[in-house]
Amino acid sequence: MSRSAHTGITLGGKGETHHANAEQDLFGFWVFLMSDAVIFALLFATYGAMLGGTAGGPTPRDLYELKPTLIETALLLISSFTWAMASVSLKYGDTRTRVLGWMGATLILGLVFLSMETHDFATMFAKGAYPARSGFLSAFFALVPLHGLHVLAGCVWIIVMGVQVIMMGLDDRTKTNMLRLGLFWHFLDIVWIAIFSTVYLQGLAP
């Protein structure tokens, strides 16, 4: 049986795998993400099914704004790029400072995203659009903030990994966890793209 490692999990610059368990660890995380993707898929389906259930309350057109969500999209996409740079630094054995720098940039982008999103929600609340108002808003506030919670978890995870990089250096376990975190972060990007297109763009479409 061939034992070649999957692309993207080589931990060293020359393609060698340092950590014997890296392959199964990362594969397991992929599988976990698939399971998480099912959760999002079902929430998208629920959102679609409840879109009409506005119960005389605010509708998507009354609430969604393109500008902030477009900026949020940009923030997340750039954060995926900065994380990719962190991965590259990790792989090619750059200094710890540089790895930490890219991680910090990603963290800041994530936090700005979260604060903008919180602001969006606050604006909606101010317009009387809170989850208990209607089925449509219930579905919205189950789907979009769940993504936000994931981003929050990702930010906490970046901080935890930053501490580990400082405390323990770039050992195999730190590296494997960094790779997992990277998968998680990019996955959130993909989910956001789906939210942006099916929730916001569709809601604003004439």
Add this chain to the structure above:
Amino acid sequence: MSEPVLPALLGRFEWHDLPFVRAWENPNVSEIIGAGAGGLVIFGALAVAALLTVTGRWRWLWSEWLTSLDHKKIGIMYVVLAFVMLSRALIEAVLMRMQQAAAVQQPGFLSDEHFAQLFSTHGSIMIFFMAMPFLTGIINYIVPLQIGARDMAFPWANSVGLALTAGGAGLMMVSLVAGQFSTGGWSGYPPYTGLAFSPDVGPDYWIWAVSLGSLGSTIAGINIAVTIYKLRCPGMTFMRLPMFCWTSLCTAILMIFAMPPLTVATALLALDRYLGFHFFTNDLGGNMMNFANLFWLFGHPEVYILILPAFGVYSEVVSAFSTKSLYGYTSLVIATMAIAVLSFTVWVHHFFTMGQSANINAVFGIATMTIGIPTGVKIYDWIWTMFRGEVRFTVPMLYALAFMMTFVIGGLTGIVLAIPPLDYVFHNTLFLVAHFHNMLIPGMLYGMLAAYTYWFPKAFGFRLNERWGRIACGCWVVGFYLAFMPLYVLGASGMARRTAEIFEPDFRPWLYVAGVGAFVLLAALGSLFVQLGVSIRDRATTRVTAGDPWDGRALEWSTSAPPPEYNFAVLPVVNRRDEFYEAKRDANPFAPPARYDLIEVPRESALGPAIGLAAAACCFGLVWHMWWLAGLGLTGVAAALIGRSFVRDTRRIIPAVEIEATERRWLTTVHEHRPIPRRLERTPVNRGVAEATPR
């Protein structure tokens, strides 16, 4: 009495929530039974604690078991949990049968509320805390051994999965002592389980217990799938996997994709109940149909999660006790995969009557009937495996035979229910109850009991008592027919399910027969416990330390019984299907290796049980609106997860010398004992060395 007690600390708890207080205030049979059950939980917990203290075994329990990351010990703990929960849920079933037999044209002895709680807990426990732990436990124990691995892919996550499942089961038990359980059935349909109709703690217990079980199963599923994909020993290609591994793999895939819908369904219901969302309410745009879709998107694959592992067990058992290799291996693999895929295409048949168009019902009805085809293939494969084999009627084989005959009957009534116009007639009657018990008792319980009997000697080093095993098996089979065949008749005559009181006197004789059946099933469970006791007492005469009592075929039989912590001193190399069986026929499969190397095994971790405890505390806090406890529990879970990522010292080394000593001791045992032919396998001369069958 109906004022909250210390609301800041105890949330919405009132004295009236204690069943003892209720029984004191209103001493009728129903309340006294409730108080007795609550008392039994407390007494049971105290008795176990006292026993551990008297025997000085607390430390042993903690360091040898609860914190262990050994897949074999985790597997055994899962099965122990399953037996505890089986006992409770079976007693509840007997109570329900008694109530219905007593309540023809009179109220019976249980209040309607109590009866509704009984059918809700019975179903929830049997599915989430009996069946799921049982099969997860057996898979945990057997799969790494069968694929030639030293452990599961994620030993720590394995322990977390067990702890979460046990936490959910604990919540079910606590609901007997504090408050009451949901009255909304195991499927918990809103809007009835929503805040408007059930403001009490019952549905919250259901939501959080089920969510914990669901999370635990998702983790278990990921772990099992990755283990089978990534940890197979050299040469163990997919088409050489033992059939049990194949069915385990399909079960794991189903868990990964089918547990999330359940998590979503319970989470959305929780949002409705806690934060006033409108997913499933009657007003403001809520839509309860969504719940039915989400729940059964989980619920139908769940049926196959329960049944596929048993199919794997039967494949192993039928082959081993027919002294033949499995007939139609490839077709069985394809059938298993086909069932796994089709299981996602039939969920609407659980609510044909909910008002979707006839065309949709027709599509799902046909998809449902299609599943009968791969299942039929399997039945024929097992029959052909037995054909011209030297069939030995051991206890696991008896379960397998009882399964094949009984399951086919259940399948036929399933076809009846799959026809939408007929389903309109049978919907919500006892016919349905009879049907799914007819699938799950032979298709799940018999399978797991066969697995328990078949692999028990591997796990503990001695065989189970044959006579009591037969008595138990006989009772399970006779009890099943007595308890459930009458329900077909009653259902076809129009008796609705979940009724606490019956107004048709003609139903009485059938209900009596079903009641007798329930007692026979209880006797079956009792026989299992007697069997365990007798087997432990007589273990000196049934020891099979050498490890191969049944002339086994797959790799799990090539180790000592019980296997060492590291499973294999040297990872095996596989060249064909049934490697160990063929190796026995070729030459000596027990040749000592040229040299022994040290082996790394996962080090014990207290964080798994800590997460289970914290998660259960969080959920208990949520049920009772004790927000401080919920917050504390959640913080505990997060802290444990983060803390774990800082741990570097996760592995423990077993030195080569120790391995060599263990292996030599075992090989001496193997060579000391006479290989015995199959006709002597149930006698004391069977010490776990099998005489190879000539080609």
